[in-house]
Amino acid sequence: MIVQRLREIQNRFGFLPDAELKKLALDSGVPLYRIEEVSSFFPAFKLERTNPPQIEMRVCRDMTCHLRGAADLLDEENGLPAVARALSDETGKTVCVEGVSCLGRCDRAPAVWVEKLNMPEGEHAWVYTKKTQEQLAGILSAVARDEDPPPADSDETYAAHTNENRPYSVPVKDPADEHPPLAAPGWSLDVYGRQRWPRDYRAVKRFTDYLKNLARPLLAPPKELGGKDLEAYVQRWHPMLWELKTANLLGMGGAGAPAYQKWLDVWRAPGTEKYIVCNGDESEPGTFKDREILLRMPHLVVEGVILAGIMTGATAGYIYIRHEYHEQIHAVREEIERAVRIGACGEDVFGTGRAFTVEAFESPGGYICGEQSALIEAMEDKRGQPRNRPPELTTNGLRDKPTVVNNVETLAWAPGIVLFGGDKYEMGGWRLQPPATVKLGGRRLFSVSGDVAKPGVYEVAVGLPLRELLEGKKYCGGIVNGALRAVATSGPSGGLLPARIPIDKTLDDKKRADVVKRIGERSAADAAYMEWFLKTFVPMGTTHIDLLDVPLDLTFYRNMESTFKLPVEPMLGAALVVYAGNVDILDQAVNFTEFYRNESCGKCVPCRLGSQKLVQIGTDLMARRDAGKPVTDPSAKTDIEQITKTLKLTSICGLGYVAPFPLATAMAYFAADFQKKPT
Ligand code: SF4
Ligand code: FES
Structure with a gap:
């Protein structure tokens, strides 16, 4: 496979030398233009003609790392790029610091990836986690001066937090x-x-x-x-x-x-x-x-x-x-x-x-x-x-x-x-006692990061209430840095759900019965669960549901939009990122949107352009708000709605479909943050 050969070459040289690409074309019989087409598509491949830096530090700029100050680390004037420029001048080497998408170490944010051309034999790169700017500057400086950097933070030596009763x-x-x-x-x-x-x-x-x-x-x-x-x-x-x-x-x-x-x-x-x-x-x-x-x-x-x-x-x-x-x-x-x-x-x-x-x-x-x-x-x-x-x-x-x-x-x-x-797997689901007949099936893992005492990987019964996972002693051990404000329940894909979700105020007996009947046509257990949930947490006249009461169950999430008439389809994935205190939701939503812009593959024009347009809308809204001139007319909302519609209709894959969700949920649930930055 050519991609694997390219990876091997890059792992060997730190970049893809032109001569090696030509040799690969000759050896494999694959035309050079096909090799160029692939090697130029993946950003992780570094081509010789792009003059890859000799030393590179990549700072994760996404979700949890953004929450933990990645933007400051990447600040051109006062952050690590300034350190890199000084080191380049001093050592004569090209040293570079740039942002990168999630590195999969969100439980130890911020996460940073360091590599240099010609890494030592057997080494691929060094990953550092939870370091201060000063510590990262020291690491960069050691690598630039050919000194040994401090030992990397390997996954093997890090025991991720997990269920307390399952050591x-x-x-x-x-x-x-x-x-x-x-x-x-x-x-x-x-x-x-x-x-x-x-x-x-x-x-x-x-x-x-x-x-x-x-x-x-x-x-x-x-x-x-x-x-x-x-x-x-x-x-x-x-x-x-x-x-x-x-x-x-x-x-x-x-x-x-x-x-x-x-x-x-x-x-x-x-x-x-x-x-x-x-x-x-x-x-x-x-x-x-x-x-x-x-x-x-x-x-x-x-x-x-x-x-x-x-x-x-x-x-x-x-x-x-x-x-x-x-x-x-x-x-x-x-x-x-x-x-x-x-x-x-x-x-x-x-x-x-x-x-x-x-x-x-x-x-x-x-x-x-x-x-x-x-x-x-x-x-x-x-x-x-x-x-x-x-x-x-x-x-x-x-x-x-x-x-x-x-x-x-x-x-x-x-x-x-x-x-x-x-049946043993299915029986592992969350059971309500009583009534024991109401249960959701199976078990699954969640990655939890952000404002919780113990970010980590937890195995839970499907249907466990979110409260138990975030606050339970044997799981995340509680919310930190203030009261719960929002949870991204599917990485950036589902946007941000507020701690209290506003719901349809006209959810009368008839509507409830219809909902339960409709769900029951697909699954009796799901219908029984929804019926129980409505009775327990949504008494007549209720205007909000508590996000912490919502069960960790994909089917329940899928039923929420139509049952409670939510403005945006809620999603449940394996990534839960928790936001507490006075976190700026507009800033987070723009960060999520930037991720989609950065990662759009560009195949569908509406996704390629729409994701950039969304970033522009979000950035403008934030700039105007921070300048004390927040937008009050509904045009931004209309623009987002139109882009959402277009992307829904024209996107080949889910990325385009969900790209507007962060801003759409922020607007629907956190309108105050568009007027004034929370303090
Ligand atoms: S919707 Fe999917 S396939 Fe289309 S450009 Fe976006 S990422 Fe690519
Ligand atoms: S490592 Fe930064 S968000 Fe995952």
Whole structure:
């Protein structure tokens, strides 16, 4: 794969020398213009003709890092760029400081990435977290003067905050371990750690034993089978796949698509060339849970990929990891080697005669590559731009073949579901006592950062009220820096929800009954939960709901807009960023919007121009407010509404769809911040 070769070259030289690109074209037979097309698309690739700096410090400028003063660090006059200029003059080297999108260390904001040309052998870059400007200036100065910089803040040595009742423990070592396994939090997710089992791929073994004992080969269901007949077929012949259905395991990457459906579709798709791709791009600001899974439980991810592969009839799996997670890439590569050694993958998976290979793929970089079709494009050595769909990836994915693309966490849950059954996973959901019948299913991880006592990664029962996660002693331990003001419940994607959400004041009995009926047509459990929520937290005449009462459940969030007549669709992702005290919401919303502007891939003109226009609107509003001349006419609101409509209609992917949400939610819920900066 060309992208991987480019990464290797950049890792070797610190940039992409022209001569190496020409050599690559000759060796691979790929025309140079195609190599140029790819290498110039990804900002992380540094081309020789752009004169890459000799020493570079990249400061994360997004969400939590912005909240923790990244803008000051990046200030041209008084921040680190001034230090870089002075060092350039003094040393004669090109030293540069610039902003970068989220580095996935939001729990230790601000996060900074430092690299120089010709890094020491085996080193990729140095990541520093939670440092003051003075400390960072010292680091930059040491690197510029060829002195040893202070040790980097590795993920391996940092024990991220996690559930207090699930402390870290070292997994059981087994004979195939060449290196001692890392301590891992005792989440339910970690089925091996919890059972004190060696990490011996027993879920894969369970399925391969099943295959070996079948009287006839496992055949995909006939094409014409559907509905209940199809379900009965899967239950009868592919019971472990059926467990995924029982579990109701939803994709953990944001969209929440049922994992069962993807696996079933690929299993049913004709052909023998099929792929599994694990999406470990994790570039949404505020998200860092996959960082911990990939580093501390790579065996679960590799096993999930193998399971998906042999259960759908695929022949190869790829674990696509963002390049800033170099410790994680290393851990996954070591784990794949271990899995091959014990026969869990490779040419003959546990003696079945079936081949399934697994490879780690180092991302060329860029938020948009987290979008599943853009990720596939990048893997095919093209510009990482989303595809128009249909066709879906389950029929026309990698190399135009049926492909399952699942998030890291989704795949990591699969071994436990295969070993213990889908109902065990489903039972892990939040239950109301009483009535115990009202419950939401499953468990999932959240990355929490910002104004909480213990930012970290927490495993929770789906449906746990937000209050419990943010204030509970065994989770984040409380809100700090003042009273809760807002929460970004899906990184920047859903904008900012206020601590008290204004709702439809005319929510009478009839409307409530209609809502519950409508939800009940899709799911009785969801309807029962909404009914209970309305009774408990929304007595007649209520004008607001308390955000902390809202359950951490994707379906509930999806029902909120229509039930409470919210101005903007609320979203729930894996990243929760908490804002307290007198935080300036307009400033945060502009920061979120800048992220979308910076990361738009440019394929759709309305997104490319609209995201810039949104930044301009937000920046103007803020400048006028700060100059004491706030905008009072509704034209900015109208502009945002028009851009929102256009982007909804014309965007190929979700980035364009959500880009207006930060400003739209800020305007809807925090109008006062547009008039006067909070103090
Ligand atoms: S919506 Fe934006 S990010 Fe998505 S494909 Fe279009 S230009 Fe690219
Ligand atoms: S590391 Fe800065 S927001 Fe994630």
